Amino acid sequence: MTDLVPSPTRPAVDSTEPDASVELRLADVPLRQVVVLVRIDLPDDQLEPLLERGVLPGCRLCPIRRSPFGDPIVRVDGSLLALRREMAGCLCVRRVTDGPH
Amino acid sequence: MPDLLGADCHAVAERPARRSTVEAGPRRPLVALIGPPNSGKSTLFNRLTGLRQKVANYPGVTVEKHIGRARLPDEGVLELVDLPGVNGFSARTLDERITRDVLEGRAEGIGAPDAVVLVVDVTRLEPQLMLVEPVLELGLPTLLVLNMWDELEARNGGLDDHVLGRRLGVRTARTNARSGRGLEEVWAFLREVADGVAGTDGGPRAVSNVSRHAPLPIIEAFATRRRRIAGIVDEAGYRPAGPSRLSERLDSIFLHRVWGPIVFTALVVLVFQAIFTWATPLMDGVEALISSSGQALATRLPDTWFRALLIDGVWAGVGSVLVFLPQILILFLFLGILEDSGYMARAAVIADRMMYRVGLQGRAFLPLLSAYACAVPAILSARTVENERDRLATIFVAPFMTCSARLPVYALLIAAFIPERRVLGPFLGTRAATLLGLYALGALAAVFTAFALKRTLLRGASAPFLMELPPYRLPSPRSLALRLVDRSRIFLRRAGRIILLVTVVLWGLTQIPRIGGQAPPIERSALGRAGHVMEPAIAPLGFDWRIGVGLVSSLAAREVIVGTLGTIYGVENSDETSMALQARLQRDLDLGAAVALLVFFAFALQCMSTVAVMRRETAGWKWPLLQWGYMLTLAYVGALAANWLL
Numbered sequence: 001m002t003d004l005v006p007s008p009t010r011p012a013v014d015s016t017e018p019d020a021s022v023e024l025r026l027a028d029v030p031l032r033q034v035v036v037l038v039r040i041d042l043p044d045d046q047l048e049p050l051l052e053r054g055v056l057p058g059c060r061l062c063p064i065r066r067s068p069f070g071d072p073i074v075r076v077d078g079s080l081l082a083l084r085r086e087m088a089g090c091l092c093v094r095r096v097t098d099g100p101h
Numbered sequence: 102m103p104d105l106l107g108a109d110c111h112a113v114a115e116r117p118a119r120r121s122t123v124e125a126g127p128r129r130p131l132v133a134l135i136g137p138p139n140s141g142k143s144t145l146f147n148r149l150t151g152l153r154q155k156v157a158n159y160p161g162v163t164v165e166k167h168i169g170r171a172r173l174p175d176e177g178v179l180e181l182v183d184l185p186g187v188n189g190f191s192a193r194t195l196d197e198r199i200t201r202d203v204l205e206g207r208a209e210g211i212g213a214p215d216a217v218v219l220v221v222d223v224t225r226l227e228p229q230l231m232l233v234e235p236v237l238e239l240g241l242p243t244l245l246v247l248n249m250w251d252e253l254e255a256r257n258g259g260l261d262d263h264v265l266g267r268r269l270g271v272r273t274a275r276t277n278a279r280s281g282r283g284l285e286e287v288w289a290f291l292r293e294v295a296d297g298v299a300g301t302d303g304g305p306r307a308v309s310n311v312s313r314h315a316p317l318p319i320i321e322a323f324a325t326r327r328r329r330i331a332g333i334v335d336e337a338g339y340r341p342a343g344p345s346r347l348s349e350r351l352d353s354i355f356l357h358r359v360w361g362p363i364v365f366t367a368l369v370v371l372v373f374q375a376i377f378t379w380a381t382p383l384m385d386g387v388e389a390l391i392s393s394s395g396q397a398l399a400t401r402l403p404d405t406w407f408r409a410l411l412i413d414g415v416w417a418g419v420g421s422v423l424v425f426l427p428q429i430l431i432l433f434l435f436l437g438i439l440e441d442s443g444y445m446a447r448a449a450v451i452a453d454r455m456m457y458r459v460g461l462q463g464r465a466f467l468p469l470l471s472a473y474a475c476a477v478p479a480i481l482s483a484r485t486v487e488n489e490r491d492r493l494a495t496i497f498v499a500p501f502m503t504c505s506a507r508l509p510v511y512a513l514l515i516a517a518f519i520p521e522r523r524v525l526g527p528f529l530g531t532r533a534a535t536l537l538g539l540y541a542l543g544a545l546a547a548v549f550t551a552f553a554l555k556r557t558l559l560r561g562a563s564a565p566f567l568m569e570l571p572p573y574r575l576p577s578p579r580s581l582a583l584r585l586v587d588r589s590r591i592f593l594r595r596a597g598r599i600i601l602l603v604t605v606v607l608w609g610l611t612q613i614p615r616i617g618g619q620a621p622p623i624e625r626s627a628l629g630r631a632g633h634v635m636e637p638a639i640a641p642l643g644f645d646w647r648i649g650v651g652l653v654s655s656l657a658a659r660e661v662i663v664g665t666l667g668t669i670y671g672v673e674n675s676d677e678t679s680m681a682l683q684a685r686l687q688r689d690l691d692l693g694a695a696v697a698l699l700v701f702f703a704f705a706l707q708c709m710s711t712v713a714v715m716r717r718e719t720a721g722w723k724w725p726l727l728q729w730g731y732m733l734t735l736a737y738v739g740a741l742a743a744n745w746l747l
Contacts, residue, residue: 080348
């Protein structure tokens with residue numbers, strides 16, 4: 001997935017929202033903002049833990065709080081997932097305007 | 102693949118033979134219980150088997166599996182194996198490898214399963230269903246257990262389980278394993294497995310995240326499966342459970358910027374307090390029980406070598422292990438509550454930042470905390486650490502944590518050599534400060550070692566750290582109790598055997614060569630001579646042959662040195678509070694040598710149980726030998742420096 005060139009005209013796997021043009025990093029998404037995952041900038045051998053937990057391109061993520069040391073805790077598919085902010089910096093996402101899924 | 106088939110048949114064929122040595126009768130069907138972590142799999146296992154479970158070790162694979170027997174109402178019996186919780190089959194963690202090997206029928210000492218029970222937490226259905234397809238590809242009769250159904254309904258979720266089952270092509274059961282609701286359907290499934298066991302095909306099996314029918318690059322394989330599952334779940338009218346209010350409220354405290362770390366620290370202090378203060382009366386009780394029963398036995402037996410072997414060898418050996426049981430039980434009670442309630446996942450997230458800095462990760466927090474009681478269960482619990490490098494680093498540094506076996510040694514030496522003076526007013530005396538210093542010394546060595554390992558032997562890109570935060574739940578007393586029984590069995594078996602063996606061998610070495618048919622004085626025994634032989638090596642540390650003998654004997658377990666020194670000095674009933682023993686030590690050691698001995702015990706891996714567990718967990722001698730050598734070197738250099746400086 002790392003070779004997928006981000007392009008404003010190209011929709012993410014299942015997102016067709018009009019406001020999906022701004023691409024940002026999960027680490028920079030404000031709390032409670034629902035985003036859709038576009039791309040994971042990680043080497044292939046580090047993808048599986050994310051994929052197994054449902055963090056796939058096209059899935060909706062919503063950072064709901066930060067840990068005491070600033071790591072994001074996101075809601076994905078009804079589960080809460082804590083990840084390091086370094087990794088959150090490797091997840092490319094786009095905004096979703098139609099509210100939480 | 103003929104060879105795979107051959108291996109499979111071998112495993113199946115081997116089982117009745119193995120069983121028949123223990124209990125005659127036909128082969129019992131084997132059902133594997135699998136599921137993601139925190140899906141309630143073990144609770145279901147405990148419900149189905151009760152106390153009819155055993156922890157079995159298998160050669161080659163480094164892990165014990167939980168096997169239990171479920172008794173069906175019509176007296177039919179089958180065996181269940183509780184596999185570790187997994188999110189997938191990439192075989193990234195040791196737990197995942199074990200699960201894969203058992204499902205594929207490749208694990209030694211256990212046959213291929215005849216059926217699978219896949220347990221998922223229905224409140225988090227979608228990601229958990231990712232396991233369904235790989236499991237169904239095994240071609241075994243499968244039951245999908247939709248656990249925590251009550252919670253789904255309570256949190257306004259919903260699902261048509263018939264549609265779900267039909268579309269996935271799997272039988273389903275709604276359960277709540279904690280309360281025992283819905284188990285009838287599970288029993289019905291088990292009954293059918295027990296009746297129809299002959300019909301299982303013995304074909305080659307493989308379980309993997311990527312379908313073998315349609316091999317795809319990993320990310321597409323997941324995306325395809327994910328889309329399919331999303332479609333099925335939609336069709337089945339799945340309404341996810343609303344967010345748990347309680348969990349949100351608790352998280353806003355436990356993960357708060359200020360309160361989070363405070364609660365975390367308070368809980369760590371509480372665990373320490375429990376294992377050191379509250380466990381003490383229980384440990385004293387066990388000790389008294391062992392020594393009085395030993396004495397009672399001694400008076401009833403004639404004074405022969407056999408009595409000496411039984412009392413001084415076996416009894417002392419078993420006793421030195423049993424005495425730690427209360428502490429281990431208290432530790433695991435606390436850890437069990439923290440884990441089952443869901444707090445431990447939060448603690449791991451908080452700890453991750455600190456551990457990351459020294460090259461470890463948040464999941465290492467629980468093993469390292471356990472290591473303050475005993476390194477053996479700590480090393481076992483490191484299996485949940487994803488990424489092999491992190492797991493190795495965790496188990497490598499665990500023995501530096503000040504385990505409770507060091508405490509009697511510390512107590513004896515501190516009482517004998519450190520005069521009690523005030524350091525911080527009434528709060529901290531010199532003795533307590535010394536003890537704290539020794540804890541800090543161990544922790545520092547661990548930090549340094551982890552840091553060094555991650556830059557040398559275990560170098561590599563840092564592994565992703567991901568932690569699922571399960572909803573908070575009230576721990577079930579039943580599960581906690583069963584876990585305590587289970588943990589004590591593992592501890593006694595792991596630690597007991599090796600310590601028993603070493604104490605008996607050491608006792609044997611004090612008995613030869615016989616002089617006029619009697620045991621020799623300890624100085625002239627084989628053990629005493631060993632002390633003399635090593636004296637030149639330990640003289641620079643300020644130790645004489647007596648301490649040498651103590652060091653050799655403490656190879657079995659650190660605290661054994663206290664009893665050995667008592668024997669050498671001829672002090673009756675010596676323990677760490679014995680004034681006579683303290684007086685003798687003060688005569689033979691100066692302050693420098695005493696501190697050197699403390700430092701030596703802080704660093705050296707004087708624990709055969711740890712070495713044995715390391716060997717199992719790393720499947721070889723390389724790591725345990727490296728660890729033993731490294732810790733001995735550090736201990737020697739540290740002790741040398743202490744003796745030289747003071």
